[in-house]
Amino acid sequence: MSFAKIVKEELSQLNTTNEEQLAELSAMFDLASELSISNHEQTLWFKSNNPTVSRRFLTMLKRQYKIENTLLTKKQGNFKKGYQIALGVKESLEQIKFEHGIFNEDDQSDLLTQSPETKLGYLRGAFLTSGSVNDPKTAEYHLEIYGDNSDVILKIQQLMNLFDLNAKITKRRKGFIVYLKDASNIEDFLRLIGASDTVFEYEDIRIKRDFNNSINRILNCEIANEKKTIVAANQQIKDIELILKYRVPLNEKLQQVVDLRLQNPDASLNELIENFEATYQETITKSGLNHRFKKLSEIALGLKEGNES
Structure with missing residues (x-):
């Protein structure tokens, strides 16, 4: 299992308030949803290639919107990316669209991220949906969140920087990424969104790796001298x-x-x-x-x- 998946496994087990869950759902809708119309009936689809994230989305959605009927599900095969899980929502659709600003001119979604806790809830949802983080054993420290909507990526950057994380944005393929490069900022971000256990492992691996690199630099210097x-x-x-x-x-x-x-x-x-x-x-x-x-x-x-x- 990749390090990013380990982080998402921990985040998916968190117990959070209703307000935090709404903010988390808002990020998921912003980054991985699309609206389809068939036979004059609308369906809102949430897509993910991570079953753990899909389960968390489904659990929070049912809890917040009292959806009782079974949601539509389908798997889409992709040779390179594996299977993608799609969850289709029809119940409470107008309420969901209104509260989360989905194809709605009167966007109320910013009301969901007023407190520090809900802002972090939104960032947690964003990372769960389309985030990744390099294993600290590798040569480069890097955490990113991808999205094809520049306004959403800009919002994520602004929320990150409210917590002094020095997040940057760059173009990536057909979309954009907001990213962190500094190891301490990555640790702070993971800790803030709730991945405390994984942060301990991250810090331990990073410290050992940096220590070994320092020893090697000293040895190389001594050999050169x-x-x-x-x-x-x-x-x-x-x-x-x-x-x-x-x-x-x-x-x-x-x-x-x-x-x-x-x-x-x-x-x-x-x-x-x-x-x-x-x-x-x-x-x-x-x-x-x-x-x-x-x-x-x-x-x-x-x-x-x-x-x-």
Whole structure:
């Protein structure tokens, strides 16, 4: 089961108030309903490829509108997307259309999302209907809600941003998506709409993944630094061997670092500083040590150029 389905399983088990359920239904109607007319009779269809979401829609609809007769159901096969469940509503249709602003010039649906709880109910319904969230084990944190109506997507964005989630909108195929990219915003959104248990799992996986990435970055940095140290030390030893080969006289300061490097061929500059201070009982800075190695490099370069000419 995908991570998004796990989230929706948890959300579908929530017990909510009548007001929250109406707001949740409103989002479901906004994102996944269509009105059909056959033999002068209207049917409002809700479509979903998630049986859990379809059951929640059906349960809330019957509870809020006292629909007693069996709703029409049908499955539509699609080779790529699997089966889609369609639930057809005929009873209480005028009341539903009026309250949810479905093909109604006098749209009253905003009255359903006045309180913070009902706003979150609407967002919960939107995510259940057409939302998805990446598994935190993947390389990218991403949560989105898709819709083909730009006004609905804009409404979802505005509701999200009332809770400081920094939601963005972009075009996607024939519709639009409102999305979150920041891991902490995704966690906040899931927690706000009621997926508390899943958020704990999300946080746990994310923290472990981020920790492992941090360890890997540190290890890679240490390996890179070690490689630089080895390359620099090897070059310094080559310079020293060339200087010794031609018996170039050196002053005391340069002779000190020559002896030090030959005695510690793999040491880093910091380690050489410690050895220097222990051996000669005087302090030296990293820049001072570098300066002496640079002088040795210049002497070696002069010897090379003299031999080539």
